[in-house]
Amino acid sequence: MRKLIVFNNVSLDGYFVDAHSSMMWAHAGSDDPEFAAFSAANASGDGCLLFGRITYDLMASFWPTPAAMQQLPTVAAGMNRMPKVVFSRTLTHAAWNNTRILSGNLVEEVRRYKSEPGPGLCILGSGSIVAQLAPAGLIDELQLIVNPIALGAGRTLFAGMPTPASFRLTQSRTFQNGKVYLSYTPA
Numbered sequence: 714m715r716k717l718i719v720f721n722n723v724s725l726d727g728y729f730v731d732a733h734s735s736m737m738w739a740h741a742g743s744d745d746p747e748f749a750a751f752s753a754a755n756a757s758g759d760g761c762l763l764f765g766r767i768t769y770d771l772m773a774s775f776w777p778t779p780a781a782m783q784q785l786p787t788v789a790a791g792m793n794r795m796p797k798v799v800f801s802r803t804l805t806h807a808a809w810n811n812t813r814i815l816s817g818n819l820v821e822e823v824r825r826y827k828s829e830p831g832p833g834l835c836i837l838g839s840g841s842i843v844a845q846l847a848p849a850g851l852i853d854e855l856q857l858i859v860n861p862i863a864l865g866a867g868r869t870l871f872a873g874m875p876t877p878a879s880f881r882l883t884q885s886r887t888f889q890n891g892k893v894y895l896s897y898t899p900a
Contacts, residue, residue: 766803
């Protein structure tokens with residue numbers, strides 16, 4: 714059975730996107746060599762990336778660009794190489810390579826993906842997907858990078874979740890740039 718990991722950056726005040734739905738603030742501090750090595754190691758896996766349409770649009774507008782290759786070459790290479798699935802009822806064409814669009818029932822599709830053999834699954838961003846999958850018990854691990862920035866407004870990762878979900882801290886790591894990695898499993 715495939716493992717489903719959620720990997721997201723959050724601000725000190727708990728937002729994963731700012732008031733303009735941007736995640737660009739999470740790139741600050743990428744010049745820390747220890748954090749850069751951590752990010753590169755995460756991007757070198759063989760997993761399949763899962764996105765909602767909004768996050769897909771954000772990611773597809775950055776990672777395949779020359780700017781991404783210049784700023785974060787190893788991460789950009791991994792992001793562009795990995796297979797991607799975008800869940801959307803409105804998207805009809807995906808220009809980013811290795812992308813498949815699914816418009817069926819999210820929980821059923823993810824449950825099916827998890828039951829198939831293959832590499833692990835990873836959700837980046839996509840709070841609305843996270844908020845639907847957590848209560849269904851489909852998230853195996855939640856990995857957060859807490860960034861030393863307060864945004865004042867934005868969207869939280871679990872916004873709209875109908876019932877609480879409890880997690881247990883399994884690992885933590887602090888970086889020189891002030892970012893903190895936290896890993897949780899369902900309680």
